[in-house]
Amino acid sequence: MTRAWHLLGWVYLALAFGFILLPVGVLVLFSFQDGRLPVPPFRGPSLRWYADVLADRRLMAGLGNSLLVASVSATVALGLGFLAAVGLARHRLPGAALLRLVLIAPMTVSYLIIALGLLSLYNRAGVGLSLWTAGVGHVVINLPLCFAILYAAMGPHLRAAERAARDLGAGEAAVLWHVTAPMLAPALLAAWFLAFTFSWDEFIIAFLLTRFDVTLPVEIWSLLRSGISPRANAIGSLVFLVSVVVVMVVQLVALRRTRR
Amino acid sequence: MTAAVTLKDLTMRYGDFTALDGVSLALEAGEFVVLLGPSGCGKSTLLAILGGFVTPTSGRVHIGGRDMAGVAPKDRPTTTMFQDYALFPHMTLVDNVAFGLRMRGMGRRARRARAEELLALVGLEGAGRRHPDALSGGQRQRVALARALAVEPQVLLLDEPLGALDLKLRRQMQDELKAIQRRVGTTFVHVTHDQEEAMAIADRIVLMNAGRIEDEGPAREVYLRPRSLFSAAFMGEVNQIPGQGTGAALDTQLGRLPLAASGPMMLCLRPEAIAAGPVHGAPEAPPAIDLGPARLVEATFFGTHHRAHFAPLAAPDLRLVAHLPQGAAPEPGATARLWARAAVLLPHPAPEPTR
Amino acid sequence: MSPKAGTRQGWGFVAPALLWTAAFFVAPFALMVWLSLSRLEGRTVVPGPGLDNYIRFFTEPSLLRGLVVSLEITAVVTVVSVALAYPLAAIIAFRVPRRWQRVVLVLAILPFWTSYVVRSYAWLLVLGQGGAVNAALMGLGITEAPLQLSATRFATVTGFVHFFVMLLTLTIYANLVQLSPNYARAAADLGAGRVATFVHVILPLTLPGVVTGAFLTFVLCMGDYITPQILGGNRELTLPQLIMMQLGRRGDFPMASAMAVILMAVVSLAYLACARWLRVERI
Numbered sequence: 090m091t092r093a094w095h096l097l098g099w100v101y102l103a104l105a106f107g108f109i110l111l112p113v114g115v116l117v118l119f120s121f122q123d124g125r126l127p128v129p130p131f132r133g134p135s136l137r138w139y140a141d142v143l144a145d146r147r148l149m150a151g152l153g154n155s156l157l158v159a160s161v162s163a164t165v166a167l168g169l170g171f172l173a174a175v176g177l178a179r180h181r182l183p184g185a186a187l188l189r190l191v192l193i194a195p196m197t198v199s200y201l202i203i204a205l206g207l208l209s210l211y212n213r214a215g216v217g218l219s220l221w222t223a224g225v226g227h228v229v230i231n232l233p234l235c236f237a238i239l240y241a242a243m244g245p246h247l248r249a250a251e252r253a254a255r256d257l258g259a260g261e262a263a264v265l266w267h268v269t270a271p272m273l274a275p276a277l278l279a280a281w282f283l284a285f286t287f288s289w290d291e292f293i294i295a296f297l298l299t300r301f302d303v304t305l306p307v308e309i310w311s312l313l314r315s316g317i318s319p320r321a322n323a324i325g326s327l328v329f330l331v332s333v334v335v336v337m338v339v340q341l342v343a344l345r346r347t348r349r
Numbered sequence: 350m351t352a353a354v355t356l357k358d359l360t361m362r363y364g365d366f367t368a369l370d371g372v373s374l375a376l377e378a379g380e381f382v383v384l385l386g387p388s389g390c391g392k393s394t395l396l397a398i399l400g401g402f403v404t405p406t407s408g409r410v411h412i413g414g415r416d417m418a419g420v421a422p423k424d425r426p427t428t429t430m431f432q433d434y435a436l437f438p439h440m441t442l443v444d445n446v447a448f449g450l451r452m453r454g455m456g457r458r459a460r461r462a463r464a465e466e467l468l469a470l471v472g473l474e475g476a477g478r479r480h481p482d483a484l485s486g487g488q489r490q491r492v493a494l495a496r497a498l499a500v501e502p503q504v505l506l507l508d509e510p511l512g513a514l515d516l517k518l519r520r521q522m523q524d525e526l527k528a529i530q531r532r533v534g535t536t537f538v539h540v541t542h543d544q545e546e547a548m549a550i551a552d553r554i555v556l557m558n559a560g561r562i563e564d565e566g567p568a569r570e571v572y573l574r575p576r577s578l579f580s581a582a583f584m585g586e587v588n589q590i591p592g593q594g595t596g597a598a599l600d601t602q603l604g605r606l607p608l609a610a611s612g613p614m615m616l617c618l619r620p621e622a623i624a625a626g627p628v629h630g631a632p633e634a635p636p637a638i639d640l641g642p643a644r645l646v647e648a649t650f651f652g653t654h655h656r657a658h659f660a661p662l663a664a665p666d667l668r669l670v671a672h673l674p675q676g677a678a679p680e681p682g683a684t685a686r687l688w689a690r691a692a693v694l695l696p697h698p699a700p701e702p703t704r
Numbered sequence: 705m706s707p708k709a710g711t712r713q714g715w716g717f718v719a720p721a722l723l724w725t726a727a728f729f730v731a732p733f734a735l736m737v738w739l740s741l742s743r744l745e746g747r748t749v750v751p752g753p754g755l756d757n758y759i760r761f762f763t764e765p766s767l768l769r770g771l772v773v774s775l776e777i778t779a780v781v782t783v784v785s786v787a788l789a790y791p792l793a794a795i796i797a798f799r800v801p802r803r804w805q806r807v808v809l810v811l812a813i814l815p816f817w818t819s820y821v822v823r824s825y826a827w828l829l830v831l832g833q834g835g836a837v838n839a840a841l842m843g844l845g846i847t848e849a850p851l852q853l854s855a856t857r858f859a860t861v862t863g864f865v866h867f868f869v870m871l872l873t874l875t876i877y878a879n880l881v882q883l884s885p886n887y888a889r890a891a892a893d894l895g896a897g898r899v900a901t902f903v904h905v906i907l908p909l910t911l912p913g914v915v916t917g918a919f920l921t922f923v924l925c926m927g928d929y930i931t932p933q934i935l936g937g938n939r940e941l942t943l944p945q946l947i948m949m950q951l952g953r954r955g956d957f958p959m960a961s962a963m964a965v966i967l968m969a970v971v972s973l974a975y976l977a978c979a980r981w982l983r984v985e986r987i
Contacts, residue, residue: 094898098795105792106811109870112826113815115836119829128834169721176717180710192721195729197975199927201944202964206732209739209957229728232721249435256400257449257500258423261713267448271439290820293929297951306821313825313934317832325822332817340810 113329120322127319138323148324151308155289158220158304162227163284167277169228170235175269178243179251189240196233203229204297211298218300226294231284238283242276282339286332351378351535352413352426352503354399359408361394361560368394369405370560376553378413381530381537383547386557387583392540395557396506399538400429413503423452426503430510434493436481442468442492443477449500467495470529487518494526498533507539511546523549544584548572556580578695581617588623588669590616591697599694602664603641608694615697618689620656623671625685633688640687643669648679655679659687740962749958757962770946771966777857777932777942778925781864782918788865789872790914796873797880809877813870820867824934827863828854831935855937863931868921875920879913880906915978922974927967943967 119127123135142148173192177185195203207226216222247269254268270277292306299307305328312321354376361369369391376382384392397403398410401422410417412426428449436445443464450460461477468477471491481489490510497505507526511519527550530537541547547554548568556564556571556579564571564580575581578589592601594610601616608616626633628642643659646668654672657679661667669687673679741752761767792812800808815823830836831853838850853859887909891901929944936942941949943963950960 095799098799101791102795102799105788105869109812109815109866111836112823112830112866113818115829116818116822116826126834127829128832129836129839169724172717173721176714180714180717182711182714182718188718188722191730192725195725197923197971198729198733199923199944199967199971201927201929201947202736202968203729203732205947205951205960205964206736207728208951209735209961210728210732212957213735225728228724232724236721246433249431249433250437252402252422253429253431253435253496254437254448254452255422256402256427256429257496258452259448260423260452263452268437272437274439286817292821306819309819309821309825313821317825317829321822321825322829325818325825328822329818333814336817 116322117326117329119319120326122319122322125318127317127322138319139327141320142323142327145320148305148308148312151303151305154220154302155305158224158227158295159285159288162224162288163231163281165224166228166231166235166284167281170232170280171239171273171277173236174239174243175265178240178248192236193233195229196237200230200291200293204294207294208297218298220299220302220304223295223298223304224288226298227288227291230291230294231287234287235280235284238280239273239276242273247272278339278342282335286335289332350426350501350503353378354504354536354538355409355411356395357409357411359395359398359410360406361391361398361403362406367560369398369408372408372557372560372562374555374562374565376536376538378536379534381527381550381552382539383551383554384538384540384557385542385544385547385551385554385583386563387542390557391560392542392557393508396429396508396538396540399504400427400506401425427506428497428500428502429506429508430493430497432508432510432512434481434489434510436489436492436496438481441478441480442473442484445481445492446477446496446499448496453500464495464499467499468492470498470532471495472525486514487522490514490522494529498529498535502535504536504538507537509540509542511541511543519546520549526550548584556583558583573691574693575617575695578615578617578697581693581695586620586670588618588620590618590667592616594694602667603661604663606638606640608638608692610694613697614694617693617695618669619691620670621654621672622689622691623669624688624690625657625659625671625673625677625679626688628684628686630686633690636690638689638692640669640689642684643687645679645681645683645685647681648673659685661687736961737965739958740965742958744954744956744958747955757959758966760959761962761966767946767963770941770943770963771970773857773940774926774943775970777860777864778922780861781868781925782921784861785865785868785872785921786914786918789869789917790876792869793873793876793880797877805881809874812873815866816870821930821934823867824863824931827859827866827935831859831862854935855939857936857940859935859937860932863935864925864928867931868925872914872917872921875913875917876910879910883909919974919978923971926971926974 118131120138121134121136122131123133123137176182177189182188204226207222207229210216211218211222250268250272251264254264259267290306291304292310295304296307296310305324309321309324312318312324354374356372356374359369359372360367372391372395384395386392394403398405399412401417401420415426417425437448440448443461446464446467447455447460450463455463465474465477468474471494473488473491473495476484476488481492484492493510511522514522523546526537526539539550551568553566554564554568554571555562558579563583564576571580572584575584581587582589590601590603592599592606592610592614594600594608594612594614595605596611597607597609599606599608599610599614599616606616623640624633624637625643625645632639641661641663643661644665646658646660648655648657651672652675654675655677657671657673659669659671661669662684671687738752739749740757741754743750743752743754743756796805796808796812818826828835832838833850833852833854835854837853838847841847842850883906887905888901891905896904927944929942929948932942932945933948936945944967947960947963947967950956950963
């Protein structure tokens, strides 16, 4: 009985992993396809599609744009979220619960709705669409995330340390610089990278709020409209590779920090 | 460095709740004062007001003659040793201890040297490069003390710093705190709810209850001559026998006792002040008071003494607790004559003791 | 520091984020609601207020159908994802040796790190006419002709389930490992069997986490445009697809806004339905 349960568990695990990893496996495998269609049978391996993608001006421009929008919007969202979390964690403000709710609210709204609202606003205000208009939208979706992560990390532990620092003669700026920020470093790092990935991968806001310069997901989208091709596999695999490397680096940094 | 502290008519209200109700107190420079009381009595609020973390609703605080109104914690001549220590987890011990000096603009070399000195003072020499999370509770406590002392405050505030330690370590730290205070000479204001700790370290105990000062004085004074029933009960176990004063004597369930009193009074007897002798033995010399014969209900051996419960023959429903000497051999059912060697009379009815 | 100065300083810290949210979230949203009450005549917006768009939405079958399709897909996706993710999270939390759990978990969410657009595209490759699944089925002789798998609701649901199984596995796992093993021990000690322990102890304790994850699934699935657009074909359209159509074909912002408001309303209803188990601040 117990043995059957055990076996069932491992079989389930294997099947689930098959399901989860299947599309990525197919994606990466057929990025090496030596042919025009990324479907069986597999011919290859060949790196021609990678060469093709790397030589594609528009894709590479999209990649650069995505990096720019993601890093700037993540930094802005982190800054705003950090200040708001400090304000709400330290001070008893009237209506604090409502303030928290307002700041978190964008997290519960579909990106499509946020994009539509901003698009209407830009139209009405006569603001032309650009990378920056999309970046504003990315800050809107990432601000609640950064705020929530940092607010949660500001436990009584941190407040006690800040109080002790003030007691020992530190002014507000010194408290933020010497105590608050270093103690929150892991949370700050995590929030920034999460915001970065969300922005980096976001499609619908970038799609509706950019015009001439577009981000990578939008560029990939227009690539897909011309049908399936190993080029899409290649650029998809490259994005995947970059993301995995970044995640691993963050994990290693975080691990080393916690070990110390 | 050290300074006198004066508190005048301090009141602190949180909405309807009054945490401090017109407290006035004068602390001498270099004194080791313990604020004692049950949780919610206002002792921690008082400490937070001294540290500048809380602004009182009304009243004044002077430290070293200087009015502290509107002075931020960072600018006060006080530092606090917090209940949870609040060590900075991302700094080494030296950096923790040197933090206050750094904020005062002291150079790196000088402040590190000073920090090492202080770590040595609290018995942690050579441990300066470690991080707080590598320390035991007792060690963290020492670092917190060193950090608070590093800036040479005029007044050191200690907020139940020994609460998290186990009993044995607490005793040891009490002795060390007292010794360090003697050495640095700073005024210490220490908050605790443990009356034994208060007696172990205080030059003066300030006993608080419901936002007011209930009693104050050296440990001996507060323990032996409490000024209120609350104080008597809080400082240690006490037998309470209600009575009615007739002027020259006190009428109780045990009969008329030779104690000058008038009006309703409570006779308070510490267990160790009650002695048991033979029923028909020779009377003890005054001021010992004859409490009459009593039957021993039960007794438990406590190491230093036997804790015995007596039922007086005159009032069989009353229970008197007495500490009998280690060498005694109490037999349940036996009868003995009880003598009160020290007694305190307090007006009764008084506010109900809350502990 | 006086309480008043402290409060002022607090507002100073919160103000930038609050202004940003007000300008780029609350204001656009209000504008959208106002637009939804207006009408489009030709290419100009005629200010309302009027309920024309809402009346049209609920009376025109092709539009109302979008809401029904979205709800059906979302319901199926949410139920299937939870049903698949819970056992997976439990196996990882209780069967996999502790030191391997981190690795297994990283593997379980590996496809998270591909681009969202690319992930749907990858399923298109897997499920397409000449795709891996059909190739395997025909190779094994189970079917003779390729099955129509892509451009169906099945494909949309598969794409969604794939994404949300990862998400839910992560949240449910986090809930399971933070349970003290003593709960299960206590239940067993008191005579509960494996199933009884799960039903009466583990499940109720993890329910808030599961509901939170399910709600998140609902919100994201309900509002997603890409997955049905890539995988679903064009025989039936979801609400987000219809919203995008209003924008693209006619620039009908008022109608698109009305539909967005309806989408919001559905999500809010779902929120109220499970509010007592939700811990939004934990998301």
